[in-house]
Amino acid sequence: MGGYVARVRNDEMPGSGAEFDLLVDSAATRWREADPLLPVPTRPRKSTYPLLTVSDEAGRPVATGTMRYSWHQPGEVGRTWGMADQHWLTPVVGGPDPGRALDSLLSSWRDQLRQLPTGTGSESAAQLTWPARDVVGVPALQAHGLQPYSVLAARERRRGVPPSLPPRDVTIRLADMQDLAPIVSLLMEEHRYEEFFGGVFIQPETPEQTRRVAARALGRSPSWVWLAERRGRAVGLVWVSPPDRARWAAPLVRAAPAAHIGYGVVAEDERGRGIGTALVNEAHQALDSHNVQVTVLNYAMMNPLSGPFWNRMGYRPVWTTWEVRPSLALR
CATH class of the missing domain: 3.40.630.30 (Gcn5-related N-acetyltransferase (GNAT))
Structure with missing residues (x-):
């Protein structure tokens, strides 16, 4: 990962706050410049879902990703709308080299998926959403085998x-x-x-x-x-x-x-x-x-x-x- 370090957190919050606020501010600035319709990214909160973090050579966080898993049983509505086993990553990526940070985050996610005992069979999918105009992440997404699948599009009033x-x-x-x-x-x-x-x-x-x-x-x-x-x-x-x-x-x-x-x-x-x-x-x-x-x-x-x-x-x-x-x- 070229000096970037990834780790998994389960029951602890990421850092004391200030460094992760800087990460979110960095991502927010890039999003705002890319697309004024994008919301402000939110700081990772304590939850039951594991949190991946990526830090630079100085130990500063440059990316986080909350991992979430859902499985739809036969007869559930979710079986109609997508794969039965869905693994989601919610990324917040910042720092001076967001493409590199995302690459490291996706590598860490891949390693975590390979360690799972279940839910990674033929009816599974690994999924994430990424801002459409934040093109800096596209090379890393493609390099990890992800393909653009669906679009959320928006129309502003009177357009x-x-x-x-x-x-x-x-x-x-x-x-x-x-x-x-x-x-x-x-x-x-x-x-x-x-x-x-x-x-x-x-x-x-x-x-x-x-x-x-x-x-x-x-x-x-x-x-x-x-x-x-x-x-x-x-x-x-x-x-x-x-x-x-x-x-x-x-x-x-x-x-x-x-x-x-x-x-x-x-x-x-x-x-x-x-x-x-x-x-x-x-x-x-x-x-x-x-x-x-x-x-x-x-x-x-x-x-x-x-x-x-x-x-x-x-x-x-x-x-x-x-x-x-x-x-x-x-x-």
Whole structure:
């Protein structure tokens, strides 16, 4: 590691505070310069999860990473959304050479994964999120075998294409409980498409789980789910979680309040006709009128439709999730 020293901490806090505050300040400065939408990184807190630390030749911390593991049992929703065994690293990297510090942190993480007795089989993944515009970390991530997998993109208020009308024979309205069956059908079509990119694994329980989640959203007033219909047939939808239903998204961006778009779906035989643009415009008008400052969403990096579409709608990458499967393939 070229003079950098890594260690694992379990039940102790990292240092007396001042040196780790300098580390966080260093990372915060780099993030702010790279992307004003990024939040301020937080100092590692005492938790039940092991903490990796990397120090320079003088013993000053230049990187930390909290290791977290989750396993989804058969029948759980998590089995649909990603690998069954997920190993996550939450890094904070600073110092004068952050690329080198990240390289050392990833080497230490690799060594820790190799010592684990379970959870590193064929259905496992090693994953972390990294600021999309903080390109200094990309060489180290690639060198360790990680690949960009998904993007969290954001749109600031009033960004995007000008309002447009839907095709003449298409109507758009807020959905309600009467629309549950066609909405589940559209969502399952989307799930089947997303399977191609390795982010969705349809299970026997997935249709019923999808139905329950959709029913919960449609039972609220307003639902914040817009439905497009052509002559009475459901052909697309956009599903929004306003700020009070998307509190988990607030720490991901500096602007507030933040909303989240969970789904934007157009039936395969209706794509390319302006339906998706019209749906998103309806959602954006509602978000802007409620003074929502930033809206975020996720899409698979390999999806050839999502990235270009959401970019046209005013969204741009803020965070990138990198991963390697199985987790022991981390180099």
